[in-house]
Amino acid sequence: MAENEYGRYTALVRELTEKRDTPSLACVHSYGCQQNVSDGEKIAGMLSVMGYGITNDINNADVIILNTCAVRENAELKVFGNIGDLKHLKEEKPDIIIGLCGCMAQQEHIVEKIKRSYKQVDIVFGTFAFKEFPKLLYTALTERKTVCDITEYKADIPEDISAVRGCKYKAGVPVMYGCNNFCTYCIVPYVRGRERSRRPENIIAEVKALVNDGCKEIMLLGQNVNSYGRGLDEDIDFSELLRRINHIDGDFRIRFMSPHPKDATPEFIDTIKECDKVCKHLHLPLQSGSDTVLKAMNRRYTVADYMKTVDYARSVMPDFSITTDIIVGFPNETYEDFLGTIDVMKRVRYDNIYSFIYSKRSGTKAAEIVDNTSEEDKGKWFRQLLEVQREISTEYYKRFIGKTMRVLFDGKGRRDGMMTGKSDEFIIVEAKGDESLIGQIKDVRITDSYNWAVHGEII
Ligand code: SAH
Ligand code: SF4
Ligand code: F3S
Numbered sequence: 467m468a469e470n471e472y473g474r475y476t477a478l479v480r481e482l483t484e485k486r487d488t489p490s491l492a493c494v495h496s497y498g499c500q501q502n503v504s505d506g507e508k509i510a511g512m513l514s515v516m517g518y519g520i521t522n523d524i525n526n527a528d529v530i531i532l533n534t535c536a537v538r539e540n541a542e543l544k545v546f547g548n549i550g551d552l553k554h555l556k557e558e559k560p561d562i563i564i565g566l567c568g569c570m571a572q573q574e575h576i577v578e579k580i581k582r583s584y585k586q587v588d589i590v591f592g593t594f595a596f597k598e599f600p601k602l603l604y605t606a607l608t609e610r611k612t613v614c615d616i617t618e619y620k621a622d623i624p625e626d627i628s629a630v631r632g633c634k635y636k637a638g639v640p641v642m643y644g645c646n647n648f649c650t651y652c653i654v655p656y657v658r659g660r661e662r663s664r665r666p667e668n669i670i671a672e673v674k675a676l677v678n679d680g681c682k683e684i685m686l687l688g689q690n691v692n693s694y695g696r697g698l699d700e701d702i703d704f705s706e707l708l709r710r711i712n713h714i715d716g717d718f719r720i721r722f723m724s725p726h727p728k729d730a731t732p733e734f735i736d737t738i739k740e741c742d743k744v745c746k747h748l749h750l751p752l753q754s755g756s757d758t759v760l761k762a763m764n765r766r767y768t769v770a771d772y773m774k775t776v777d778y779a780r781s782v783m784p785d786f787s788i789t790t791d792i793i794v795g796f797p798n799e800t801y802e803d804f805l806g807t808i809d810v811m812k813r814v815r816y817d818n819i820y821s822f823i824y825s826k827r828s829g830t831k832a833a834e835i836v837d838n839t840s841e842e843d844k845g846k847w848f849r850q851l852l853e854v855q856r857e858i859s860t861e862y863y864k865r866f867i868g869k870t871m872r873v874l875f876d877g878k879g880r881r882d883g884m885m886t887g888k889s890d891e892f893i894i895v896e897a898k899g900d901e902s903l904i905g906q907i908k909d910v911r912i913t914d915s916y917n918w919a920v921h922g923e924i925i
Pocket of ligand 3: 497498499500501502534535536537568569653654657658
């Protein structure tokens with residue numbers, strides 16, 4: 467959309483909200499990854515400029531936006547369940563506007579299903595039509611008809627939209643959008659388009675503003691953060707970007723999510739070590755510990771390549787924390803393949819894993835494979851994997867006892883009088899305290915470890 471159209475429709479909606487006797491409210495609910503949460507904050511930013519107050523209370527909102535995720539079937543089922551629940555609200559209050567956007571909305575078969583069976587939805591817009599939102603909202607408000615835009619526009623980075631952020635002390639900052647990797651199981655390249663990087667000066671300006679505003683943790687976001695920089699005029703890679711952000715004055719720490727193992731060079735690991743503000747934690751998605759499965763997944767590394775990176779990281783930072791993503795039950799995975807994954811888990815000793823049973827995504831290459839592995843086996847292996855990781859975490863977390871961890875507190879603990887936060891290593895740390903700790907970084911001396919967290923005392 468031409469810039470002036472975006473501005474014109476934003477102003478038109480604003481005129482409508484200003485005419486109302488009561489303040490207009492909007493609720494944006496984001497599912498899925500941090501990137502999507504970040505998009506949701508920008509949608510809230512647009513709504514705020516259009517005159518809406520932002521609320522978390524769906525029942526009081528005039529505009530409800532569901533910003534969806536398509537990565538696994540479960541994610542989609544959750545959204546369909548939530549849209550189903552909104553039917554009653556729409557019947558009670560026919561004037562509310564319900565919008566669906568994000569990764570699910572970029573898929574034609576989903577949009578067809580919404581149009582057919584979920585008439586309570588007024589607006590559908592895909593990830594490319596981000597800046598069409600004011601126009602769609604204006605049309606829905608004035609013409610009371612269902613509007614939809616899932617066109618693949620030329621990739622546009624929305625630099626001029628300021629976010630309404632959900633948290634003051636932690637912020638996600640996208641550094642690149644899209645993905646070129648086409649792992650055979652994954653829908654992301656189809657719904658998010660090709661890789662495009664933000665200009666470094668825009669990223670740095672955003673981080674500086676956040677830090678000046680008191681933000682304590684910056685999470686740099688991208689589907690493949692360490693391929694940052696390709697296609698920019700300037701010769702810059704992710705390591706250089708990390709160094710420049712590390713240079714920014716202030717008391718804050720830097721994380722990033724997710725690097726791809728194929729791009730995890732020794733220079734990248736050295737940069738993490740050298741930059742004092744960068745957390746000594748690497749989320750390095752393995753997906754599988756079998757070379758056969760990795761090849762079928764199109765991951766472009768072998769187990770040996772992956773282990774080389776891990777061994778190098780541990781040789782320069784012995785306490786370095788590593789977490790991962792694992793898929794169990796890729797089509798035709800065998801028990802031997804699965805045991806390869808268990809073997810890598812034991813060799814790496816992950817601090818934590820995020821594991822998923824393979825979910826068939828229509829439109830991907832893997833969806834075409836005739837799968838002979840039974841769902842029953844997949845479920846059994848999945849439970850075995852969780853059990854192995856529980857043992858690894860229980861044992862490995864003991865290395866922190868007696869040490870001091872820097873913790874950013876973010877919520878109440880499971881037990882009364884306890885608060886929890888995340889350490890630089892991305893470990894959950896529990897300590898005695900009250901809610902005034904939330905948003906503060908404290909040094910905590912570790913005294914005990916469990917399989918899900920460590921416990922300590924604030925120094
Ligand atoms: N870009 C990131 C991951 C994005 S999706 C990366 O490459 O690591 C987050 C995780 O969801 C993936 O790491 C993978 O483990 C999981 N995932 C993606 N597609 C999946 C599918 N079809 N079934 C099961 N898990 C999947
Ligand atoms: Fe999906 Fe692979 Fe891209 Fe990650 S790198 S988003 S898993 S295609
Ligand atoms: Fe989901 Fe889209 Fe993120 S599919 S994981 S919300 S990029």
